[in-house]
Amino acid sequence: MPPRPAAPRLTPRRTGLGLAAVSLLLLTGCFAESSGTASAEGTGGTTDARIRAAMMQPPRSALSPFSDDAFKLSRWSTGETLVRLDEAGDAQPMLATEWEQLDETTWSFTIRDGVTFHDGTELTAQNAADSLARAVAAEPAPRILDGVEMEVTAEGDTVRVSTAEVDPLVPQRLSSPQLSILAPAAYEGTTVTPVGHGTGPFELTSLDGTSGATLERYEDYWGGAAAAAGIDVSFVPDGTARAAALRAGEADVVESVPVGQAAQVDEDLLTEVPMPRTNTLYLNTEDGPFTDPALRAAAREALDPQSLVDGVYEGRADTAAGLLGPALPYAAAGRDTDEYRQALEGRAAAGDPAGQKITIGTFTDRAELPEVAVQVQQQLESAGFEVELDVREYQYIEADALEGDFDAFILSRATVLDSGDPVAYMVSDFGCDGSFNLSQFCSETVDDALTAAEQATPGEERRQAILAAEAAILAEDAAIPMLHERVIQGEQSGVEGAARDPRERELITAETTAAE
Incomplete structure (x- = not known):
């Protein structure tokens, strides 16, 4: 975190905190004082309690709604949409x-x-x-x-x-x-100031740079007054500090507890939320060994995603049955059809790698990916490939990946973008003219399926078209989905009504409460 003018005064909500825990929080300098207590009115009414939220990333654009900061406005229930x-x-x-x-x-x-x-x-x-x-x-x-x-x-x-x-x-x-x-x-002018200008159940009253924010209950909210009196937000980029705050009772709701810290926290305080994010091995179909469908099939057969889930993600992820994971509830049901199974029946049989040399790229910005790459390397080498890894920071490897300089690339990819619909991701990654086509892939069959999905009416018709497009992509083995990530959300005992949203649009709602 950037330095603050002075460390905040801490007033623990719960007594009996260990001195070490309090000292750690003073060092991290992140958590606001909690002054409220729950009223005797019980659930269904308003309380005097405030909710202390530890957020992973500070604002990058002073909470401008035109930037990714907009998702903070929605997660705090201060900014609303049509x-x-x-x-x-x-x-x-x-x-x-x-x-x-x-x-x-x-x-x-x-x-x-x-x-x-x-x-x-x-x-x-x-x-x-x-x-x-x-x-x-x-x-x-x-x-x-x-x-x-x-x-x-x-x-x-x-x-x-x-x-x-x-x-x-x-x-x-x-x-x-x-x-x-x-x-x-x-x-x-070109400036947008959301402070005091939303419509949600909580009014954003102040933003303290990249340190924190304060929201108060808006009594005249069109949907009825919120249960909590307000929200005290702290921005805590350090995952260890967020986990420590949860353990010490100094935060009520915590964004994204790191997998490596989860074992240090009472399991009852953790909730795993499936994310629309898939860890995928993209195969270069235009140049190199993976132009051969039989070798793409050999790579698919060689991979053991469950070992990645167990070893790298400590069981806190889901093995992939397709490009779309459990964050989209209709995906699993949509695969249990004759049409979907028939689309995959024509996949190429696995060939013999016979010592083919391949280079796999990935990046360090997501902590798990280098370890995933090492395990994928071992699995492919066991199947007969000779594998070299190229691991760099994302900013130094993206251009080479988009140019097709690798035989394969491991990417943690968001599959549902801002509209809440996965078609844009599929077109971008697997369309002949896709802007993020790491597989250098082009298939008339897939393009036809993507066009049908783009034009389909939202609802059941579109969902069926999306799953048909997924099956067409997987039938070509242009990419091998390995696992679907989860985010670990921390909630203090006594917190009720916090949203567990795979799209990360909601967190603190009008119904959220935090008890003593």
């Missing part, structure tokens, strides 16, 4: 109560009555449209709008959204925290 996503990734009402598609490129969203921003301004269709228009005009554009031409206007009590091309995912796009609706006063 729609939200349910577990299946389908759009549900939020600041918009309903919507309809007027034509192929135009959508209309009806704005909820009775909503006020934290500065007291009323939410109207006009200021909602103005807020979205600011995002559309931002430079650089929010990632969710990358490559999307969009125009936003107000029509009575509705917001009208028009796109240059047909886009069935417009409602899902508008669920991105990067399109949070903020009060008009939040915008001044």
Whole structure:
């Protein structure tokens, strides 16, 4: 963490903390005083208790909603969007109560009555449209709008959204925290200030640089007052310090406890949340040994993902049955069909590596990947390959990987991007014109499947098309999914109602409470 002007005063919520634990927290300088206590009203009402949250990364852009900082605004329930996503990734009402598609490129969203921003301004269709228009005009554009031409206007009590091309995912796009609706006063020139300008159950009242933030219950929240009195946020990049805070009772909710620290924490305080992130071995299909489908099949047969889960991730991951993991509940069910199985029946049989030399690249930025690479090397060598590893920092290896300089590349890849939909990831990684095609892969069959998925209507039709595209990709062995990662979330005993969200959009909600 960056140095602070002075260490915070600690008032432990629970008595009897060991001196060593308190000393460690003083050294890390991260946790705010907790002044509240639970009221006697019990669940269902408001309390005086505050929630102390330890977040992994400090803001990079002063909490601008146009950046990845937007996900902090949503995880603290201070910034809200027109729609939200349910577990299946389908759009549900939020600041918009309903919507309809007027034509192929135009959508209309009806704005909820009775909503006020934290500065007291009323939410109207006009200021909602103005807020979205600011995002559309931002430079650089929010990632969710990358490559999307969009125009936003107000029509009575509705917001009208028009796109240059047909886009069935417009409602899902508008669920991105990067399109949070903020009060008009939040915008001044190119600067966006979310402090005091959201619509959620908690009002962001202060941001202390990269050290912490404070939020208070917004009594006039349209959905009813939050249970907790507020949130005291500390930014704690050091994973050891976050785990120590959980052990010592100095944080109520902790983001991302490192796997290596989990054994030091009471298991009852940990929750493992499946992430839409897959650890995958991409095979170069354009140049080198893996142009041969039989050798790609040999690599697939040689790998033992369970040993990676057990050895590297200490059992805190899921072996991969496909590109998409348990964070997408429909994926497993979608594979249990005759159509899916038939798509894989034509995969090439494994050939004999016969000492083929291959180079595998990966990077050090994610701590587990170098160890994964070593185990993959051993498994492939046992099958008859001769393997050399090239491990660097990501910034020094990405360009070479994209150029196809490796025979294989190990990547921890997010499979669900900002719209909550995996099609963009599949097109990027496996489409003939994909911008992140590490496998240098091009297949007319796969491109046709991806096009069908892109054009499918959100819901069951789109989910079936997504699984059909996954099967087409796996049938070519362009990439071998190995495991799906989990994030370990810490929750102090007595915490109730904290969100366990694979998309990392929600954390502290209006229902979250922390007891004595």
